[in-house]
Amino acid sequence: MVDQEALFETTNVKFFEGPPHAEELAAGQLGVNIDLFRQIKDHYLKAKANIPCRVLADICQDIQKSGYIGRLDDSAERLDVTRNSVQRWRTRFADNGLLKRHNNNGRYSVDPRVGILMDKDGKVVRPSSDGQLFKF
Numbered sequence: 001m002v003d004q005e006a007l008f009e010t011t012n013v014k015f016f017e018g019p020p021h022a023e024e025l026a027a028g029q030l031g032v033n034i035d036l037f038r039q040i041k042d043h044y045l046k047a048k049a050n051i052p053c054r055v056l057a058d059i060c061q062d063i064q065k066s067g068y069i070g071r072l073d074d075s076a077e078r079l080d081v082t083r084n085s086v087q088r089w090r091t092r093f094a095d096n097g098l099l100k101r102h103n104n105n106g107r108y109s110v111d112p113r114v115g116i117l118m119d120k121d122g123k124v125v126r127p128s129s130d131g132q133l134f135k136f
Helices: 034-043 048-061 072-079 083-095
Strands: 013-016 030-033 099-101 108-110 115-117
Touching: 013 034, 030 034, 030 048, 034 048, 048 072, 048 083, 048 108, 072 083, 083 099
Parallel strands: 013 030
Antiparallel strands: 030 115, 099 108
């Protein structure tokens, strides 16, 4: 069983047995598909210290206002692991469809069937190009 309190260090998380539903979330709340975490824990039995679930939980809690996830270095520091471990799991999650890859430089967002974050106005936070991306 996945210990939800150990993975998610905030009280502002609502757990779903399947994809999260935006209409059931309050403003500023994070909805998470806890069933996926159980499947990941069962699939990666040999992983040290439950690192796959810890990385994915940190990613879900690190959704920025722009809709993308935060920096790799910050995640590695919070989890007390190497940045290579975090990058390896991010790439693996993107290959399996749990994260969406927006470019090849490490810009990811969380797939809506994994987690949904509501902003303070009660709208779903989605990735959007805010003009900070360089395009040819």
